[in-house]
Amino acid sequence: xxxxxxxxxxxxxxxxxxxxxxxxxDVVSIGRSAPDRSVPHAPRFIKADLVEAGDVHRxxxxxGDVDSIIHLAAMVPKNAAQxxxxxxxxxxxxxxxxxxxxxxxxxxANIVASTAEVYGLPAGHAPLRExxxxxxxxxxxxxxxxxxxxxxxxxxxxxxxxxxxxxTVLYGSGDTIQRAIPxxxxxxxxxxxxxxxGGEELRDYLHVDDAARAVILAxxxxxxGTYNVGSGAGVxxxxxxxxxxxxxxxxxxxxxxxxxxxAADIVLDVTRFRQATGFSPARVFPDGLEExxxxxxxxxxxx
Numbered sequence: 001x002x003x004x005x006x007x008x009x010x011x012x013x014x015x016x017x018x019x020x021x022x023x024x025x026d027v028v029s030i031g032r033s034a035p036d037r038s039v040p041h042a043p044r045f046i047k048a049d050l051v052e053a054g055d056v057h058r059x060x061x062x063x064g065d066v067d068s069i070i071h072l073a074a075m076v077p078k079n080a081a082q083x084x085x086x087x088x089x090x091x092x093x094x095x096x097x098x099x100x101x102x103x104x105x106x107x108x109a110n111i112v113a114s115t116a117e118v119y120g121l122p123a124g125h126a127p128l129r130e131x132x133x134x135x136x137x138x139x140x141x142x143x144x145x146x147x148x149x150x151x152x153x154x155x156x157x158x159x160x161x162x163x164x165x166x167x168t169v170l171y172g173s174g175d176t177i178q179r180a181i182p183x184x185x186x187x188x189x190x191x192x193x194x195x196x197x198g199g200e201e202l203r204d205y206l207h208v209d210d211a212a213r214a215v216i217l218a219x220x221x222x223x224x225g226t227y228n229v230g231s232g233a234g235v236x237x238x239x240x241x242x243x244x245x246x247x248x249x250x251x252x253x254x255x256x257x258x259x260x261x262x263a264a265d266i267v268l269d270v271t272r273f274r275q276a277t278g279f280s281p282a283r284v285f286p287d288g289l290e291e292x293x294x295x296x297x298x299x300x301x302x303x
């Protein structure tokens with residue numbers, strides 16, 4: 001199969017590229033920065049900015065026809081200050097429109113990555129189903145809702161399959177986003193206290209290697225529709241911080257402070273995806289956390 005992959009240089013995309021290449025698929029990646037060329041059998045890369053329609057159409061002429069699109073690229077803000085409406089919608093919504101306008105074809109089986117952030121902060125404690133009301137609290141989450149609507153319309157308009165995968169919180173080596181687990185790991189490696197506010201709220205953690213396997217399963221089965229992809233199990237933020245401290249084995253301590261923001265449990269109901277693919281995580285948190293801590297410590301030692 002000839003597959004177009006976006007986000008091949010990202011946290012999840014690197015793993016997906018490795019699985020596709022290992023499966024003897026012909027992989028073409030496009031993006032603003034080339035994947036690490038030191039990786040064996042790296043996919044062919046074409047430089048293109050998804051925000052620029054002309055760039056994407058030139059890339060399509062260079063690449064030729066593809067059998068499938070696996071769209072993992074997105075503008076994910078590294079912190080709250082980077083969460084800007086104009087940028088999020090330009091990259092995530094219009095970038096997706098440009099991509100499918102240039103590479104989309106009837107009959108394709110395609111994957112588009114979304115996020116549990118489309119649900120916002122739910123008031124209840126039950127696991128979130130795909131039909132839960134979408135109430136994003138960030139421009140990133142709102143742009144992903146808009147992207148999902150575009151894809152649902154496109155699927156019927158152009159007669160193709162599109163599986164939208166709403167990923168829970170991913171963890172593992174190489175995560176550069178300023179969110180809980182990387183922040184906890186960074187503090188533990190530096191010997192600093194881990195600070196949490198509240199800590200009783202539940203989160204659903206999925207190892208990035210399992211997330212990559214989920215992408216391949218959805219693609220191989222030519223799924224259509226929207227699916228939650230996570231572990232389906234909740235871990236309190238405090239327990240997650242305690243796991244980092246235990247596995248890091250340093251002198252860091254846990255500082256627990258009163259909550260400053262509304263509390264919410266965000267755990268995904270993954271029944272639909274499990275029934276469609278048979279997927280279950282090979283790693284259950286904190287499995288794989290040792291590797292993330294070790295790599296962070298090695299990177300710190302080189303500074």
